[in-house]
Amino acid sequence: MLVWRLSRSYLVQNHTRFIHSSRDIIYATNVRIGNLFRVGNINHARKLFDEMPKRDVVSWNTLITGYWKNGLFQESKRLFDIMPLRNVVSWNSMIAACIENRFIDAAFEYFQNMPDRNIGSWNAMISGFIKCEMDDEAVTLFEQMPRRNVISYTAMIDGYAKKGQIKKARELFDSMPIRNEVSWTVMISAYVESDQFNEASDLFSRMPCKNVVAVTAMITGYCKEGKMEDARVLFNEIQCRDDVSFNAMITGYAQNGRGEEALRLLIDMRRYGLRSDQYTLVSVLAACSSLASLIEGKQIHALVYKYRFDTDVSVSNALITMYSKSGCLPDVEQVFEKICSPNIVSWNTIIAAFAQHGIYKKTLGFFERMKFYGIEPDGITFLSLLSACGHAGMVMESLYWFDLMKNTYNMAPRSEHYACLIDILGRSGQVENAYKMIQDMPFEADFGVWGALLAGCRFSLNIKLAELAAQKIMKLDPKNSGAYVMLSNIYAASGLWRKVTQVRRLMKVDRVKKQTAYSWIEIGNTLHYFVGGDVSHLAIDDIHTVIKQMYSHMEAVEDIA
DNA sequence: CGAGAGCCAT
Structure with a gap:
């Protein structure tokens, strides 16, 4: 009897604890359906849904979200239309689905038609506009919305940042009432993205709680600055x-x-x-x-x-x-x-590959194919085409491409294009023309352009232009040793030994150190390094013999050509 | 069940 009573009370106790109300069953099934969708098991998820004796609005919403997140937008739409009862999340989910599929107008239609909106609806719509680069619309909504939370602000900050409006982003960041780690991270990566390392670093140091996302953004910042040791310290400090x-x-x-x-x-x-x-x-x-x-x-x-x-x-x-x-x-x-559908980078990459190996015909062929496939060339494409001409020593062709870029494609050449062209002109002994081109440039020549001119001067030993170019480079980049070395080489080649000594002395005064150039080759597991004039390699005599043979071979081939 | 963040190629 006692046993019976004990076990009965035990049963009752546990019955109440474990009994599932139909609400609980629906809840548990909804969670299962959501999980199945998350691992892409659409059919199983649907089966569970169909077998449910009773469903609530969350079941429907889970189904709708599951479908569009697995790329089946149309099915989401169909379900939304037939579902018996919708709540605000159903509408928000459809907005998100439209945005994911770039149907921004449809998203806005849902937004406008929904009976009542919550803060999430507004936020979803704002980030949708930002994704579609419709910033004016995003700003309008942001200003119109009745209440804003940290997500609204953060989305707007990110939007400004992506547009390069860092100042506006920062103003909003400073003005927001509450910030969380996402807001800090967005602002920090805005600075990293726009190469304002010090600002990023300043914010990062003031960030109260640094998570792995923020640290990663900062690591990127350090890497962009070339501060690899600092980046590594941060990386090593990450807990997980x-x-x-x-x-x-x-x-x-x-x-x-x-x-x-x-x-x-x-x-x-x-x-x-x-x-x-x-x-x-x-x-x-x-x-x-x-x-x-x-x-x-x-x-x-x-x-x-x-x-x-x-x-x-x-x-x-x-x-x-x-x-x-x-x-x-x-x-x-x-x-x-x-590659199934090569993008502009693919085309540019393959064009650059053949350009760098001086195979002009192939370069041209891929350019034609690219146009045939309807991919518009960009500035980088033309850079590759120009460099192909450079490697093949084709001055006329390079001028043709430069003209085509400017006048047929209406693209404004950047300094890299000028530098490339000036390099080609210089190599063919036309430094005067190259200098003329610099003077005609619509913007100030930069380091690369003057560097190309200086390098060109060594082919025609134009001392005046070399000195001018070197001067400009030293002004633009005082720590760069290249200009000193190049100038001194040009002096040496012209027999101006006193000038050579002067440059060497100047390097000491300016504390410019020449960087040693070296080459290397890996054979088996051994790395062989070579520095100019270096005879320390064990097989250096054999190496020199082979090089001499190669030179005479090249000369012979050149004679035939 | 819905809204905001860090890493890629020429």
Whole structure:
């Protein structure tokens, strides 16, 4: 009897604790449906929904959101139309769905038609306008909305930042009543993006609670400044590193010419238990490109296949550059032809690849194909075309492309285009014409333009122009040793030894140090370094013998040509 | 169930 009573009370107790009201069942099922959609199991999610004896508005909303997040916008729309009862979230979800599919007008229609809006509706619509670069509309809504929260402000700040209106972004940031870590991060990355490192750093130091996202933005800032050691310190301080922070650090190394460290960090990343994604692969491929190390590049290419990123355009573009820098032109073409829809970067990349190897015909061919596919060339395309002419020594053609760019495509040449053209003119001994071109430029010549002129002067030993160009460069970039070295070389080639000594002395006074140039090659696991005049290599005599043979061979070939 | 942030290629 006692046992019976005990067990009965036990049962009653637990019954009340575990019994599911129909509301609980609906709630649990909704959560399950949402989770199934999140892992892309659409059919199973739908089956659960269909089998529900009773559904609430959240069930419908979960279904609607699940469909458009899996790329089935039309089904979301259909469900929205037939659902028995809608709440504000149903409407907001449809707004988000339209925005995701770039139907901004449809989104606004939902926004206007909905019976009542909450702050989320306004925020969704504002960020939609910002995504579609309709800033005026975003501002109008922001000003019209009855209440604003931290998300409204943050979305607007990000919008201003993306438009390059950093000042306005900052004003809003300062004026907002409450800031959270997202607002701080948006503002910091706005400064990083617009190369205002000190402002970014200042904000970062004042940020009360630094999460991994903000730290990653700051790491990017340090990397852009070339301060890799500082970036690494920040990176090491992160408590829980994620794929994005690893990618930022790897990219930093790759972009600062520290390919070995980028590759090493890729290994660390995998050891840390993180999978590399397309961002990682693009960056380590860039690292391989700068190292011109084909073996590692091919290994990464294998990873690209393994992780199924071989259809990613950016990855393919990075592969093209890698193979091009290693001189594997057949692989360059092979990767390119496998891209389903090459974008402007793909075309520019392959054009640049053949341009850099002086294969003018192929360069031209890809340019024609690009036009045939209806991709409009941009400034970078023309830069590649110009550089192709430079590598092939074709002055007339370069002037043709320059003219085509200006007059047929109505594009304003940038200083890089001028620098390229001036380089070509200089190499062909036309420094006077090159100087004329500088004088006719619609804007002030920069470091690159004067550098190209100075470099050109060594072909015709034009002392006057060389001195002028060197002077300009020293003014624009006082720490740069290149101008001093180049000028002194031109003096030396002209037999002006007293002037050579003068420049050397000037370098000491200005405390400019010549950077030693070196080249290297990796054979097996050994790295062989070579500096100019360096005879320390064990096989230096053999090397010199081979070089002499190559020179005489080249001369012989040139005679035939 | 809906709204805001960091990393990629010429």
